Amino acid sequence: MKIIGFYKLLIIGLLCLPGLKSSGQQQDMAFIEGGTYKPFVKGDKEEVPVNAFWMDKKAVTNTDYQRFVEANPQWSKENAKRIFADSNYLYHWPDSGLSQHSGPPDGAPVVNVSWFAAKAYCEWQNKRLPKLHEWEFVARAFPKNDVSADSLQRIISDWYSNRLKHDFLVGSVYQNTYGVWDMHGLVWEWVYDFNSIVMNNDGRNQEEMPEGLFCGSASLNANDATDYAAFVRFAFRTSLKGNYNLRKLGFRCAK
Amino acid sequence: MNSIHNFPKLLLPLLAAVILLLAPACQRDKQKFNTDNLPPIKGEVMAKLTVAPEVPPRIQAKTNTKVIVHLEIVEQVMRLADGVEYNFWTFGGVVPGKFIRVRQGDLVEFHLHNHPDNMFPHNIDLHAVTGPGGGAEATLIAPGKSAQFSFRALNEGLYVYHCATAPVGMHIANGMYGLILVEPLAGMSPVDHEFYVMQSEFYTSGRFGERGLQEFDMQKALDENPDYVVMNGAVGASAGENAMQVKVGETVRLFLGNGGPNLVSSFHAIGEIFDKVYIEGGSMYTENVQTTLIPAGGSAIVEFKCEVPGTLHLVDHSIFRAFNKGAIAQIKVIGEENHDVFSGKEKETVYLPEGSAIQKVGERKDASEEVVSERTLEERLEKGESLYKQNCLACHMDQGKGVIGVFPPLNNSDFLQARDDKGFGIIVNGLQGEIVVNGTSYNNIMPAMHMSDDNIASVMTYIFTELNNGGGLINAADVRQWREKNK
Numbered sequence: 001m002k003i004i005g006f007y008k009l010l011i012i013g014l015l016c017l018p019g020l021k022s023s024g025q026q027q028d029m030a031f032i033e034g035g036t037y038k039p040f041v042k043g044d045k046e047e048v049p050v051n052a053f054w055m056d057k058k059a060v061t062n063t064d065y066q067r068f069v070e071a072n073p074q075w076s077k078e079n080a081k082r083i084f085a086d087s088n089y090l091y092h093w094p095d096s097g098l099s100q101h102s103g104p105p106d107g108a109p110v111v112n113v114s115w116f117a118a119k120a121y122c123e124w125q126n127k128r129l130p131k132l133h134e135w136e137f138v139a140r141a142f143p144k145n146d147v148s149a150d151s152l153q154r155i156i157s158d159w160y161s162n163r164l165k166h167d168f169l170v171g172s173v174y175q176n177t178y179g180v181w182d183m184h185g186l187v188w189e190w191v192y193d194f195n196s197i198v199m200n201n202d203g204r205n206q207e208e209m210p211e212g213l214f215c216g217s218a219s220l221n222a223n224d225a226t227d228y229a230a231f232v233r234f235a236f237r238t239s240l241k242g243n244y245n246l247r248k249l250g251f252r253c254a255k
Numbered sequence: 256m257n258s259i260h261n262f263p264k265l266l267l268p269l270l271a272a273v274i275l276l277l278a279p280a281c282q283r284d285k286q287k288f289n290t291d292n293l294p295p296i297k298g299e300v301m302a303k304l305t306v307a308p309e310v311p312p313r314i315q316a317k318t319n320t321k322v323i324v325h326l327e328i329v330e331q332v333m334r335l336a337d338g339v340e341y342n343f344w345t346f347g348g349v350v351p352g353k354f355i356r357v358r359q360g361d362l363v364e365f366h367l368h369n370h371p372d373n374m375f376p377h378n379i380d381l382h383a384v385t386g387p388g389g390g391a392e393a394t395l396i397a398p399g400k401s402a403q404f405s406f407r408a409l410n411e412g413l414y415v416y417h418c419a420t421a422p423v424g425m426h427i428a429n430g431m432y433g434l435i436l437v438e439p440l441a442g443m444s445p446v447d448h449e450f451y452v453m454q455s456e457f458y459t460s461g462r463f464g465e466r467g468l469q470e471f472d473m474q475k476a477l478d479e480n481p482d483y484v485v486m487n488g489a490v491g492a493s494a495g496e497n498a499m500q501v502k503v504g505e506t507v508r509l510f511l512g513n514g515g516p517n518l519v520s521s522f523h524a525i526g527e528i529f530d531k532v533y534i535e536g537g538s539m540y541t542e543n544v545q546t547t548l549i550p551a552g553g554s555a556i557v558e559f560k561c562e563v564p565g566t567l568h569l570v571d572h573s574i575f576r577a578f579n580k581g582a583i584a585q586i587k588v589i590g591e592e593n594h595d596v597f598s599g600k601e602k603e604t605v606y607l608p609e610g611s612a613i614q615k616v617g618e619r620k621d622a623s624e625e626v627v628s629e630r631t632l633e634e635r636l637e638k639g640e641s642l643y644k645q646n647c648l649a650c651h652m653d654q655g656k657g658v659i660g661v662f663p664p665l666n667n668s669d670f671l672q673a674r675d676d677k678g679f680g681i682i683v684n685g686l687q688g689e690i691v692v693n694g695t696s697y698n699n700i701m702p703a704m705h706m707s708d709d710n711i712a713s714v715m716t717y718i719f720t721e722l723n724n725g726g727g728l729i730n731a732a733d734v735r736q737w738r739e740k741n742k
């Protein structure tokens with residue numbers, strides 16, 4: 001009796017985990033427990049909280065994205081509106097759309113997608129784009145097979161120096177201690193609030209360039225002025241607009 | 256950032272006043288601009304940009320014009336030294352970036368393009384611009400984007416441009432700098448040759464000469480401890496076969512820049528005196544200068560006449576940077592000797608001060624006559640290695656790799672292997688004049704080295720065995736025999 005009762009409780013407990021285990025996508029996602037962390041660009045607070053969430057283990061591939069386009073023709077290469085995706089949208093796909101015979105290999109991360117397109121994709125999956133703090137929080141995690149700051153740094157600086165050799169497929173660079181792949185070394189990734197550091201009220205109005213990350217002032221706002229890899233990421237995001245499509249910029253979803 | 260740019264501007268008039276009081280320097284007639292009444296712009300031209308050491312021709316239009324500049328940012332792996340590569344971030348596919356030439360009063364329409372295959376965002380800060388961030392704020396662009404802005408070239412002078420995207424130090428350290436000349440509308444005085452030479456440093460994970468694709472080393476950059484200090488973007492970029500060439504009697508103007516990111520250059524031409532130096536690339540010049548300082552992010556214009564034939568070595572006279580880190584460019588001056596100006600070596604004599612305490616009675620005067628018992632191969636290799644480090648390494652570099660165009664390699668040297676004196680003659684007599692080693696020609700001077708037979712035997716054993724010249728033990732007796740024959 002007692003034993004059965006215990007198991008019942010356990011099963012009920014598992015089922016009741018706040019809706020997290022239910023959508024069927026979970027083996028593709030990693031659970032991130034959350035906590036607080038010191039963001040790279042100093043705000044009012046030293047530390048910011050990051051709530052628990054799920055993160056795609058791998059970046060979205062061309063094949064994944066192809067399914068999205070088929071289900072949402074308004075996002076096909078020819079239909080997408082220029083205010084949501086400039087003329088480089090899906091630049092690397094044949095005009096006729098992706099087929100088995102042409103275009104990038106299965107498993108290559110999709111690139112040349114705008115922020116609006118990435119957001120629409122995640123919503124179609126009942127997910128969302130990760131927030132900047134969430135993305136940075138996960139990106140700090142060390143590689144699983146060599147848990148050290150040095151090995152993470154190595155991957156980043158090899159990537160920046162064009163020394164990293166891999167197949168340009170998702171899941172080919174490294175897996176971190178959360179079980180998430182390729183946070184560095186494969187492609188840059190969109191985050192929901194990519195321009196939050198400079199954003200006024202409207203994310204699309206970026207006429208005002210940020211003061212924070214140019215010249216001398218850059219080092220004044222940074223938590224660690226020697227973390228050049230983070231500077232590069234933040235400057236990169238600052239250079240973006242929501243309808244840009246870049247050859248080295250992809251995304252993954254969160255929920 | 257405005258405050259950073261304004262600070263030196265406030266100091267400048269003060270500094271200039273002090274200099275004027277202290278040193279009677281000369282100044283070109285300088286046109287002052289009233290920004291409410293700028294000269295009219297007529298027509299437009301497409302700027303011709305050039306790769307160092309070339310300088311674009313001057314714009315010929317009689318009046319001020321619109322100058323359209325297109326500069327493309329390219330990230331690409333290129334040669335930093337022989338066998339050493341680096342992922343350079345460049346203005347125009349080259350380091351230093353392409354040279355831009357406009358005139359005071361011209362309207363410059365600037366188009367900056369970030370190549371779509373690039374990975375990083377970039378922008379440009381031209382020190383010739385009067386305006387926020389020198390254009391940086393107007394030009395931050397993602398890969399695959401272009402930015403356009405315009406400025407009036409208000410002040411004449413030679414200015415550095417560079418990328419100012421965070422982290423600024425890293426963008427500059429990866430090669431993002433160049434020069435823009437704003438010359439007087441009427442042009443500068445005519446000279447026979449104009450060249451572009453820019454010094455800068457590279458901070459690599461591997462030490463100087465370590466082969467392979469090197470990565471940027473942030474710690475070395477913070478420590479201001481570069482492995483490479485180079486002229487025109489790579490070791491030997493403007494030396495040896497790539498040296499600049501002029502003829503005896505010709506006048507030369509050098510547009511010099513220093514990209515940094517950290518070091519100040521003590522710029523010097525071995526074998527030449529600068530007739531004129533436009534200090535810091537401005538309007539004031541001084542005459543008869545041996546070495547001029549070029550600040551990081553600054554420039555200088557120097558002029559001189561080449562009176563005698565030979566090779567001029569343009570160096571940073573913080574001299575280890577020149578001989579050990581690559582900071583050498585060369586100008587070959589071709590033509591007839593003028594012995595009234597320079598005689599060449601007239602005589603070499605033994606210098607032996609009278610009563611010198613060093614020469615003791617009973618001790619043999621000539622090192623070559625010293626009698627030693629021979630040594631084993633191991634002993635010679637060990638001794639030879641340390642002799643190599645003391646006597647040869649400064650020029651022939653680690654592992655005898657040499658410096659292309661300047662110091663020939665001793666590692667697997669076809670030139671050395673083809674000699675039947677095993678190189679003894681080179682050590683004893685020195686070597687000068689044109690030689691070809693492993694396909695590259697050298698025309699430089701190696702001084703005679705005063706070494707004993709025993710030491711020559713050891714160092715050559717080391718060079719033949721450890722530096723891949725076929726191996727073999729060399730005895731002091733071999734050197735002695737050679738000396739006998741070549742008395």
Ligand SMILES: [Cu+2]
Pocket residue numbers: 344376377378418419420426431
């Ligand atoms: Cu840059």
